[in-house]
Amino acid sequence: MSIYLDNAATSFPKPNMVADSVYHFMKNIGVNVGRGSYGRAQKAGEIVYETRKLLCQLFNHSNPEHVVITSNVTEAINLAIRGIVTPGGHVITSSVEHNAVWRCLKMLERDYNIQISTVPCDRSGTTDPEIIEGMIRPNTQLFVFTHASNVLGTIQPIRQIGTIARRHNILFLVDSAQTAGAYPIDMQADCIDILAFTGHKSLLGPMGTGGLIVKSEGMIRPQKAGGTGRDSLSPYQPEYLPDCLEAGTLNVSGIAGLGAAVNFILGETVEAIRNKEQSLTDYALNQLQCLDKVIIYGPGNPGKMVGVISFNVSNVPAVEIAYVLDEVYEIMVRAGLHCAPTAHSLIGTELTGTVRMSLGYFNQKEDIDRVVLALSEVLSKV
Ligand SMILES: Cc1ncc(COP(=O)(O)O)c(C=O)c1O
CATH class of the missing domain: 3.40.640.10 (Type I PLP-dependent aspartate aminotransferase-like (Major domain))
Incomplete structure (x- = not known):
């Protein structure tokens, strides 16, 4: 699926x-x-x-x-x-x-x-x-x-x-x-x-x-x-x-x-939606941080952010990661500048962009597990 x-x-x-x-x-x-x-x-x-x-x-x-x-x-x-x-x-x-x-x-x-x-x-x-x-x-x-x-x-x-x-x-x-x-x-x-x-x-x-x-x-x-x-x-x-x-x-x-x-x-209730998205963000950040070569941008603190996580995998272009996630693992994320160039100037990714994984109310922890597994397989080959 x-x-x-x-x-x-x-x-x-x-x-x-x-x-x-x-x-x-x-x-x-x-x-x-x-x-x-x-x-x-x-x-x-x-x-x-x-x-x-x-x-x-x-x-x-x-x-x-x-x-x-x-x-x-x-x-x-x-x-x-x-x-x-x-x-x-x-x-x-x-x-x-x-x-x-x-x-x-x-x-x-x-x-x-x-x-x-x-x-x-x-x-x-x-x-x-x-x-x-x-x-x-x-x-x-x-x-x-x-x-x-x-x-x-x-x-x-x-x-x-x-x-x-x-x-x-x-x-x-x-x-x-x-x-x-x-x-x-x-x-x-x-x-x-x-x-x-x-x-x-x-x-x-x-x-x-x-x-x-x-x-x-x-x-x-x-x-x-x-x-x-x-x-x-x-x-x-x-x-x-x-x-x-x-x-x-x-x-x-x-x-x-x-x-x-x-x-x-x-x-x-907005409170329940926020709590679920915050806990998914927390889980995703923790899992991604365990992967070598993954650089995560942003506050890194789920209490200070919505469920939008930008990252790069060293030496692999963002578009390539997004392409492989889609083609091989059926995981849809977005790569590029996300129509916000000044944010990229801030983190030095204006030429490369980032891979962006953005969580919603209907995502589950298992979805994040699948991404992390897919990324670790990709990383083992670079
Ligand atoms: C912060 C922000 N503002 C504006 C927009 C534009 O949204 P829409 O395409 O629905 O007008 C987006 C969409 O990505 C956004 O993330």
Whole structure:
């Protein structure tokens, strides 16, 4: 049987109720939201609203209307950054961002002269919040931080960072791609103004779903314009949430699946999911450390990371290891830069990349045993 260890790219498998909900919507409801007043359109609207409510419950936000649905976290982050930062504005970010943040910022730097400061971090990828305060400028408009690195697994101290942002009245955007559903996030306690999430990773939902949860109206200027099903006479995009950031038909079947996924997570509890993933990470780190010639990157401490483990095998290219694991042992891991080049600059792997094994809620210790056995066989031949 094949083993899937690429959950940081997308989680697999999904809880059964996710596929069931998508199927049920497509088969039995299947109509657009906010475009018709017939009963089925209202039912579709209720499904979307229920998903917004469940996301609020998961992340401790009070207003479902502030949940903006997008097709993934990349779109959500682009909407937020482009809708907040103005030409000449200044943004503070981490040294381990995914290209969803990094390329968006670099394009604005090139095209609109924005200024970017990256907070230095140690080799494990942890940002020291103490440094951030001294980096604030009069034109600082935004802090944007990934909650956990998709290369090193490192969890950032977002509550401390959020507290600094709040103290200086600067907006705080968090990319929760690697943590939502798998690590506690409390928008209020963590002082998060805008939470960007993707539905298909640790939230266990379908691809093509994601979004923003926005603390208050007026924080983000609309970036898309189009039909919302309301106020159609107005030539401009409405100013209120969520319509100011949502235009066009939503992925309602995907949203039905996302609602089921969040329901599953709330039922299991984030705490139980975190405990299982942390203990699997602990086990995996211990097993990998026993192998000669395996270099493990990141904090090396399961309490300080999500279930994302990057490593290299000395003298063997990462892509080769991933290829052999797949071809010979039916084990799926990812090799390369994982769309986060700055994290690789930190650990000196920008030319080689790493092998990334990423654990999910449905993995078992036996999966890790199989990887370790496969790696020891590969190592015995190099
Ligand atoms: C930290 C982080 N941010 C953003 C993304 C982009 O996610 P999506 O492709 O769902 O937009 C990823 C995906 O790998 C990620 O790990």
